[in-house]
Every structure is written in C-alpha cells, then in structure tokens.
Amino acid sequence: MWKLGRDEVMREWKEKSLSDLAILYNDSWKVGDEECPYIALEHIEEGKLRLNGIGHSDIVTSNKYRFNEKNFLFGKLRPYFRKVVKPQFSGICSTDIWVVGTRGETDLTFLFYLFANQEFVDLAYSGSSGTRMPRADWKFMKGTVWLIPSDIEEQRTIASVLSSLDDKIDLLHRQNKTLEAMAETLFRQWFVDCDYSCTISDLIEIQNGYAFKSKDFKDVGVNGVIKIKNISENIVDIYNCDFIEELVANQTDSRFVIKTGDILFAMTGAKIGKMGIVLQTERKLWLNQRVGLLKEKYNGSRFLAYLQLKSDYGQDYIDNTATGSAQPNISGIGIENCEFPKITANQIKEYSEKLLCLGAVKY
Numbered sequence: 633m634w635k636l637g638r639d640e641v642m643r644e645w646k647e648k649s650l651s652d653l654a655i656l657y658n659d660s661w662k663v664g665d666e667e668c669p670y671i672a673l674e675h676i677e678e679g680k681l682r683l684n685g686i687g688h689s690d691i692v693t694s695n696k697y698r699f700n701e702k703n704f705l706f707g708k709l710r711p712y713f714r715k716v717v718k719p720q721f722s723g724i725c726s727t728d729i730w731v732v733g734t735r736g737e738t739d740l741t742f743l744f745y746l747f748a749n750q751e752f753v754d755l756a757y758s759g760s761s762g763t764r765m766p767r768a769d770w771k772f773m774k775g776t777v778w779l780i781p782s783d784i785e786e787q788r789t790i791a792s793v794l795s796s797l798d799d800k801i802d803l804l805h806r807q808n809k810t811l812e813a814m815a816e817t818l819f820r821q822w823f824v825d826c827d828y829s830c831t832i833s834d835l836i837e838i839q840n841g842y843a844f845k846s847k848d849f850k851d852v853g854v855n856g857v858i859k860i861k862n863i864s865e866n867i868v869d870i871y872n873c874d875f876i877e878e879l880v881a882n883q884t885d886s887r888f889v890i891k892t893g894d895i896l897f898a899m900t901g902a903k904i905g906k907m908g909i910v911l912q913t914e915r916k917l918w919l920n921q922r923v924g925l926l927k928e929k930y931n932g933s934r935f936l937a938y939l940q941l942k943s944d945y946g947q948d949y950i951d952n953t954a955t956g957s958a959q960p961n962i963s964g965i966g967i968e969n970c971e972f973p974k975i976t977a978n979q980i981k982e983y984s985e986k987l988l989c990l991g992a993v994k995y
Contacts, residue, residue: 646782651774653738653746657731659698661724666690669723671699673707676715676729679864681748681798683717689724696724699731704744706730708768713756716748730768737784741791746778750872751851797871804911805867812866815987819939822983826973832940834972835933835980836926838897838964841919842888849874855881858890859920860898860906866942868896868908870915881918890917890925895938897924897967904960905950907942924964930977932984940972 661668670687677684689696699705700722707715709728718741725731732747734740746752759772781787844857853875862869868890876884890896892913898906900922910917919925928934940946949970954960975983 644782644786645779647777647779649774650776650778651735653735653778653780654743654774655733655735656770657697657699657703657733658727659731660694661689661696661698665698665724668698669719669721670696671705671717671719671723671725671729673709673712673715673726673728676705676707676712676717678712679714681716681718682802683719686723695727697727697729697731698722698724702740703731703733704740704747706732706747706768708756710757710760710766710768713753713768716744718744728767730770737782738780739784739787739791741795742780742787745791745794746780801867801869801871805865808866808909808911811990815935815990816939816943818986818990819936819943823973826975828971829974830972831968832937832970832972833968835930835937836928836968838967839887839919839925839927840899840964841921841923841925842884843921844876844880844884844918848876848880850877851875853877855916855918857918857920858896858910858923860901860903860923863896863898863903863906863908863923866908868894868910870910870913870917873917876918881916884918888919890919895926895934897926897941898922899924899963899967900961901959904954904962905941905947907938909938922961924967930980930984932988933980935987936980936983937972941967941970946970 666689668689670689671683672687675683675685675687699719701720704716704718705725707713707728708730712728715729732743734743755776756768756773759769760766761769761772781790849857851874855876855878856870856873857876858868858870858873862873890910892910894910896908896910896919898904926934926937928937941950950962950967953966953969954962
C-alpha cells in the first residue's frame with residue numbers, strides 16, 4: 633500500500649478503495665470547443681508532472697475528452713503511465729488519457745500525487761489489458777485499496793509539501809539549464825579545432841555502484857539509494873528513491889556514498905549515457921549498481937568530463953561503444969576511454985577553476 637510518513641503518524645489513516653476516492657470523466661468535446669487547448673500524450677513529460685507544450689483542438693474529432701481545472705490527467709496507454717499532469721485550465725485531451733476527478737472527502741492534489749506514485753504506476757502497468765497497445769484497466773484499478781489520511785486537511789498538508797518539492801525541483805531544473813548553457817559555450821570556445829589525443833581518463837575515473845540485494849530495498853527510510861531511474865534531464869532525483877535500513881547502510885563501504893555536486897552516469901538500459909548532477913542536499917544517499925560516479929582527478933575536472941560526455945561527440949561515442957542490443961551496457965573503462973582534446977594538467981586546472989567560478993558547477 634502507498635504510505636507517506638511514519639507508521640505512528642498513520643493512526644488516523646484508513647484503507648479506501650480507489651473507487652471511493654476517484655472518478656473518471658469521459659465527456660466528449662462539443663461544437664464550440666474548437667479553440668480549446670488540446671493535450672495529447674506527447675504534450676506531457678514522462679515522470680515530470682508537467683506539460684512540455686499544448687496542441688490545437690481545431691484538428692481533433694469527437695473521440696476526445698473534455699477536462700477542467702478540477703481534473704488531472706493520467707496517460708493510460710502503456711508504457712506511458714508515468715505521464716501525469718494537473719493542468720490549471722480547461723481543454724480537451726486524447727482518449728488515451730484518463731480525466732480524473734475526486735469523490736467524497738478527497739483533496740484533488742493529494743489524489744494527483746497518489747496517481748503519480750510509482751506504486752500506483754506499477755499496479756496500473758500490471759493490470760493493463762490488451763495485446764498490441766495495452767491500456768490501464770479502470771475496472772481493475774478502482775478495486776485497489778490505499779491507505780490515506782481520513783482528514784482532508786491532512787491530505788492538503790501532505791499535498792502542499794509535495795507540491796513545494798516539485799516547485800523547487802522545477803526551479804533547479806531551469807537554473808541548471810541556464811548555467812549549463814553558459815558552461816557549454818565556454819567549453820566549445822576552449823576546444824575549437826583541438827587535437828583529440830587525450831581521453832576522459834585524464835580527468836576522471838568511474839566509480840561503479842554497489843550491488844544491493846532486492847530484499848534490502850524499503851519504501852521509506854533515511855538512507856536513499858540512487859538508481860538509473862533517478863537520472864534525468866541532467867539532474868538526479870533524490871526524492872523518489874528506494875531506501876535501505878540503517879543496518880545495511882552501516883555494512884556498506886563509504887565509497888558508495890553520494891554527496892552534493894557528484895555527477896552520476898547511467899551505464900545500462902534505455903537511459904545509457906544519461907547523466908545527472910546531485911544538487912545541494914543533506915540527505916543520506918547511496919550509489920546503486922550500474923550507476924557510475926565520476927571521480928575527478930583535479931578540482932572541478934569532473935565537469936569538463938561531464939560536458940564532453942553529454943556533447944554530441946560524447947553521446948555518439950557512448951552509443952558506438954555500448955554492447956548488447958536488448959539491454960545496452962558500457963563499462964567504466966569504456967567511459968574513461970572517450971577521447972578528449974589534448975591539454976596539459978595546468979590547462980585542466982585552469983579550465984576547471986573557470987567552470988567553478990562560473991557557478992554552473994558551484995556544488
């Protein structure tokens with residue numbers, strides 16, 4: 633069951649079926665809706681709880697649903713269950729999207745985060761029906777049972793905290809993009825028409841993650857484990873992670889500890905080559921297997937390696953070096969062998985210090 637907080641705080645929480653909490657709307661668009669905003673699955677960012685754009689409803693037909701600010705949207709077409717958004721306006725959307733509202737004493741934002749929770753997504757995935765293009769099955773989902781606060785004010789408090797975290801993450805994403813653009817401009821200026829006779833290994837080495845056992849992972853705790861799924865958009869999501877107990881953490885080598893400013897690399901699967909920077913945090917975090925940590929050889933040199941690996945040149949190198957088709961992999965040595973412009977140790981220090989002063993890599 634989905635839980636937020638510690639068990640002792642949940643004495644006034646009750647089990648309720650999803651049908652007691654949520655209702656689906658399937659109101660078709662009507663004549664006169666041609667000027668409404670239109671949302672399809674491609675307009676919702678996967679796992680980000682926000683839109684990346686809006687379409688135009690003048691090209692859609694009657695098999696579309698209407699929504700308003702009292703609804704949120706959930707992509708029901710597998711594998712897009714992580715496409716969830718709460719628009720603050722009225723419009724129409726694809727029929728591959730659930731239009732969800734609340735029942736009874738349920739806060740809309742709290743319910744929105746319930747649907748966005750990984751456990752809900754996993755259940756929707758397991759209960760989906762159809763062969764060629766499976767879809768989430770509402771008949772299956774509405775019978776699932778969830779532990780929630782009986783007091784709607786407590787729901788609102790929890791939803792407010794989660795919403796504040798989302799706002800902070802979104803701000804950090806935008807700040808990071810601005811600073812990275814500045815750093816990339818400098819990077820290109822420094823290395824125009826350079827001789828590529830060095831490698832990333834002159835800047836960093838790759839620290840592999842620890843192979844935690846599946847039985848070690850918990851839904852709540854203070855020791856978070858960063859997996860490949862937590863790396864996206866050049867940021868590491870340190871909030872939606874699994875946890876290990878203190879006993880397991882105490883038995884794990886400290887070299888697997890993650891700290892503010894660390895750069896992580898996805899070494900396996902569909903996200904191979906994706907990187908993220910750990911933003912400022914006091915959380916206890918641990919490195920999971922198949923996630924690489926860039927350990928720098930000079931102060932700030934990990935950011936030079938980062939900019940090279942995320943460049944078109946670096947991403948092409950990763951694609952061409954990775955082995956395996958169904959599940960591509962790249963080794964730490966494979967990453968370290970990526971070519972880099974020939975520069976001296978003093979130049980590495982000079983360029984790294986400039987990036988540190990820029991603030992794009994201030995952590």
